[in-house]
Amino acid sequence: MFTPLLRSATYTRWVHLMIGLVFAGVVLLVYPGTEGVSTGRAVAWAVVLDVPLLCLVALVPGVRRGEGVQARLLLAPAREEEIGVAPSAGWVDRGRTACWLVARVGLGVLLGVVTVAAVRVVVRWPLSVLPVAFALLWLVVYAGRLQLALAVRLLGPSGAERLAAAEARAERLLERNRLARELHDSIGHALTVTVVQAGAAREVADPAFRERALEAIETTGRRALDDLERMLVLLREAPDAAATERPGLDRAPELFAAATAAGSPVDARLDVEAAELPGVLSREAYRILQEGVTNALRHAPGAPILVRGRVEAGVLELSCRNPRTGKGSSRRGGGKGLRGVRERAVLLGGECEAGADGAVGTDGADWLLRVRLPLRLGR
Structure with missing residues (x-):
């Protein structure tokens, strides 16, 4: 009262x-x-x-x-x-x-x-x-x-101001999710390669192999540090944030070389030039291939990886295939990485397929990640 x-x-x-x-x-x-x-x-x-x-x-x-x-x-x-x-x-x-x-x-x-x-x-x-x-x-x-x-x-x-505020919040959330995906793809790939290389170097007694493994670990670590610094610049919203470069499809050979050095030979054939693609498409295509190769290294270490990329009828098609060796998880439902690939594909107006390419439950079935992205991007 x-x-x-x-x-x-x-x-x-x-x-x-x-x-x-x-x-x-x-x-x-x-x-x-x-x-x-x-x-x-x-x-x-x-x-x-x-x-x-x-x-x-x-x-x-x-x-x-x-x-x-x-x-x-x-x-x-x-x-x-x-x-x-x-x-x-x-x-x-x-x-x-x-x-x-x-x-x-x-x-x-x-x-x-x-x-x-x-x-x-x-x-x-x-x-x-x-x-x-x-x-x-x-x-x-x-x-x-x-x-x-x-x-x-x-x-x-007013209603318009509330809508603008909601759009601003949604934009900030999308940006945070994009940065989270970038960190997951870049740092996750680097850690996977480092772990595989360190494990192989410990098992193999050849000094030359150990030297190559340590060199690959150093190269991958430096690249991960560069990506981390770029992400920190974006998070801090520094004035030079716009000048930071994100890797594109032209960096794919380095990605495949790192995977090969980790013990998983990569058979890659990309019938597409990075310069022919829009910048955002080239960058997202690189991240998609990076996630596919990282998943292969994590779940099927030592197994060969088959990567294909081509442009047909105005659509960029990327695929990453590797045997299901049974040494890793079956990846049913997909983790954060595959979810990030699907999000990238949907935002670019494309589609993503990921799963066993063959009889489910068969030891010889391959795991296939296939993404189709239209070259003509909408607004």
Whole structure:
């Protein structure tokens, strides 16, 4: 019963309401004045004079910003973003601002009249101070809540602003997911190659093989560090972020050489030039092949990998095939890497197939990843 009366927000909202009364009072003092004017006529004049004036004031774009800042400070919303602080962007915002100003002044006048009446009652009957003050404060509580609801409704972001904010959030999430896929593909591939090379070097006693394995580990690690630095630049949104280069299909031979050095010979034939592809298509194609080769190294170490790429009828078709040796998981359903490949394909307007190419459950069945991407990218 008493908790709302002890909150500071109750009294800051009271001040906010009284500002509306002050505005109406100043207008009334200027014209027609208060001498010989009854309360009823004063209220009527306030309505006749204030409403057109408030509608004119609402035409100024900066008024909406000032009202939003004032409402945030005095009405104390639970979430400040519920009340906007941007200037009016169109006639819809101006109309909502005008409705807000009229409602604010009107509610302030009503509460002001009740406050003055309560003071008169207390002056006339001093013993009634406690019940009158209690009733008045609870009226202030409900009037403040109503004022806050009106502020959220009329000063809050419009439908277009909410849609723009939602699109911005979706864009940020997509960017974060893209960076997560980049890190998974790049660092995951590097770690897989490093683990396979280190395991092979430990098993083989040939010093020359160990030297080649260590060299491959060093090369892969340096490349992973470069990719990691590029990702960090993008995450920091540094000024030179746009200048960072993402690997394209022209880097595919290095990818295949690393896999071959790891013990999985790669038979690759790409009947397509990276320069002939759009930049985004070349980069995403490289990541798709990287994921296919990494999966083969992880789940079928030492097995040969067959990679094919060609352009036919305006479609880039990529495939990565390797035997299911039974040394790794069956990859049913796909992990994060395959899910990332499907997302890349869908975003580019293409399609992705991944699974056993042959009788399911047969030891000799191959695992096949096939992606088809249209060359003509939509907007």
